[in-house]
Amino acid sequence: MTTIADRISIAQSQIAQAAHNCSRNSDEITLLAVSKTKPISAMIEAYQAGQRCFGENYVQEGEEKVLSLKEHYSDIEWHFIGPLQSNKSRIIAEHFDWMHTLSRDKIAKRLNEQRPSDKQPLQVCIQVNISEEVSKSGALVDEVAAIAKTISALPNLNLRGLMAIPTATTDITIQQAEFAKLQRLYLLLQSDYPQMDTLSMGMSNDLSVAIEHGSTMVRIGTAIFGARDYP
Numbered sequence: 208m209t210t211i212a213d214r215i216s217i218a219q220s221q222i223a224q225a226a227h228n229c230s231r232n233s234d235e236i237t238l239l240a241v242s243k244t245k246p247i248s249a250m251i252e253a254y255q256a257g258q259r260c261f262g263e264n265y266v267q268e269g270e271e272k273v274l275s276l277k278e279h280y281s282d283i284e285w286h287f288i289g290p291l292q293s294n295k296s297r298i299i300a301e302h303f304d305w306m307h308t309l310s311r312d313k314i315a316k317r318l319n320e321q322r323p324s325d326k327q328p329l330q331v332c333i334q335v336n337i338s339e340e341v342s343k344s345g346a347l348v349d350e351v352a353a354i355a356k357t358i359s360a361l362p363n364l365n366l367r368g369l370m371a372i373p374t375a376t377t378d379i380t381i382q383q384a385e386f387a388k389l390q391r392l393y394l395l396l397q398s399d400y401p402q403m404d405t406l407s408m409g410m411s412n413d414l415s416v417a418i419e420h421g422s423t424m425v426r427i428g429t430a431i432f433g434a435r436d437y438p
């Protein structure tokens with residue numbers, strides 16, 4: 208039976224292999240362990256295997272986990288990667304280090320106001336709807352520059368990059384086209400916001416294509432923690 212530690216090390220070697228294949232340094236790529244729906248005990252197991260960055264999707268579950276781990280595991284970096292309603296923004300502002308799914312000015316302003324003054328600025332990525340499907344969340348490509356401008360004027364938010372959830376497909380041509388699109392947008396924005404250093408894209412099944420297109424953070428859940436009982 209493989210353990211969580213084994214699976215983290217497998218994920219790390221897949222990242223290293225993918226980086227090697229496109230002549231990138233694997234140190235540029237962070238493994239974000241997506242622990243949504245998984246118990247604290249599984250997170251501690253990952254922590255003991257050296258994992259420090261964790262991604263959560265649900266506000267209340269995320270808050271509970273931060274509160275129970277922050278005392279003894281204070282160097283965990285908490286990333287919020289789920290959809291956020293504006294009435295829940297305070298919880299994210301108060302407890303998380305990173306927010307990957309920002310795509311509305313209104314929520315950016317709330318997070319800025321609600322960020323406690325004794326904390327570092329909240330590190331944010333703009334979520335981009337690269338497939339342009341109406342049902343998907345994220346800003347449309349044309350809207351991203353305006354949101355970036357709003358965020359960069361807010362002192363308690365630090366614009367770090369872009370994030371996307373591509374179309375669920377095994378068609379490599381579609382995967383490549385979508386990742387290439389996000390990468391182009393990222394490189395373009397970097398000339399206005401040189402502090403941007405994060406391209407949050409790639410999950411278990413499309414990790415190498417994402418890394419080929421410049422991903423600096425891959426978000427992996429199932430391959431580390433096993434299948435989830437609910438989505």
Ligand SMILES: *Cc1c(COP(=O)(O)O)cnc(C)c1O
Nearest residue numbers: 241288410411426427428429430
């Ligand atoms: C759940 C989730 C992941 C991880 O997905 P797996 O298929 O379990 O690896 C990555 N990114 C986001 C935004 C997610 O919601």
